[in-house]
Amino acid sequence: MTNVLIVDDEKIEREGLKYLLSREEGERNVFEASNGKQALQIIRSEDIQLVLTDIKMPHMDGLELSRRAKEENPALQIIIFSGYSDFTFAQEAIRYGVTEYILKPVNPEDFHKVIQKAEKVIEQRKKKESREIKGKNFLQQYFLQNYLYSGKLETLEKAKDIINLEKWNGWHCGILLESDVAFFDTAEETLEEEIQKELRRVCFYLNLNARQSLLLFQDVYCDYQLVANHLYNFMKRKYRDSFYLAVSRKFEGCECLPEILEQLEQQMEEKFYHPEKHVFSNEDDVLKLSVGEVQDS
Known part of the structure; x- marks a missing residue:
């Protein structure tokens, strides 16, 4: 057009x-x-x-x-x-x-x-601009995935020489999206665009594997529990597969991203104990801790 x-x-x-x-x-x-x-x-x-x-x-x-x-x-x-x-x-x-x-x-x-x-x-x-954007996105995804799973600061140092990490430092919350099947192997290339359009907010989309993708958001003053609920309803409505979402705590700086992913993975394990639930958040852990403290006292 x-x-x-x-x-x-x-x-x-x-x-x-x-x-x-x-x-x-x-x-x-x-x-x-x-x-x-x-x-x-x-x-x-x-x-x-x-x-x-x-x-x-x-x-x-x-x-x-x-x-x-x-x-x-x-x-x-x-x-x-x-x-x-x-x-x-x-x-x-x-x-x-x-x-x-x-x-x-x-x-x-x-x-x-x-x-x-x-x-x-x-x-x-x-077409040239599209190729350049795809190339930059590929480098962002490549270094981010390496850093998330390795946790090595050396990976960040290498990334600094090639890409601008200001974008990484602007992220303040993550949502892990998981499917029971290899949904992301066959998902349309437009999935990222569809999600952003539905949520009406910009996020960085990273496909981790066949069953998981990570969404990273910049807005500090946002109830991401509501965002996750919105996203779950959208995915449930549009696709037949079963989806689960985990919402991270708010964070500052890209250095903590591997820790954030690890926490999201731990939150996602709750689905085995609560199969009827599809959205898990850091608030659930805080609530458990509070109940435990009351019982101990």
């Missing part, structure tokens, strides 16, 4: 470009602006990838808009439309990083070629 911004002070011209876009293959979100100032506001608030702009407009012309838009987002693809076959305009447009310069009235065939070219560049950039 490409986010396209059409900029022209004449509505009939904007409608014409929208019509030509509708004839192209693919899906697009189309935004409109009647001048350069309005266009800049949209570029700052929306993830615009392609701008189609007239060159002559009040308040701010297409060239000035192109210059300032490129300062906001250097990756932006910009196509300028003009009724002037002035070579100076074309030179200026190229200098400001404009992708294409098309004369009015717009030839539909020329429009088709230019849009295809611009959207191909956008798609290639998206």
Whole structure:
């Protein structure tokens, strides 16, 4: 899905470009602006990838808009439309990083070629960014899993040289999600995204093995018992398998992560003694301790 911004002070011209876009293959979100100032506001608030702009407009012309838009987002693809076959305009447009310069009235065939070219560049950039994100996530997961199971500070030291550990230090609670079967071996790649969308909060998702995944959260002021209950109901509703969740205590700093995982594993063992229960938390252990102290006294 490409986010396209059409900029022209004449509505009939904007409608014409929208019509030509509708004839192209693919899906697009189309935004409109009647001048350069309005266009800049949209570029700052929306993830615009392609701008189609007239060159002559009040308040701010297409060239000035192109210059300032490129300062906001250097990756932006910009196509300028003009009724002037002035070579100076074309030179200026190229200098400001404009992708294409098309004369009015717009030839539909020329429009088709230019849009295809611009959207191909956008798609290639998206794929490159996706590969880079996946690569970074893989390194995060690789070092985190090694550290969780080894508990060696040397692993943290190695990780510091390759990845930014600020994200790790921002985690304050963990939820261990466990299945009775090898659910995570066949789970969809979109599971992480589905969970975050359902919970309406960002978390770091780490698949530990075929039966377990760990979710790490940043929000300090949150009742993660409620979050775990919400997640359990979602998993139960969407999948037929049986799931159990363990909620950690609040913690500070990534150095304690191996200890947190160990505590979560211990909490998860409670499912053998309470098969009817599906969400376990650190509060259960505190309650047991309090009852024990009362009995001893």
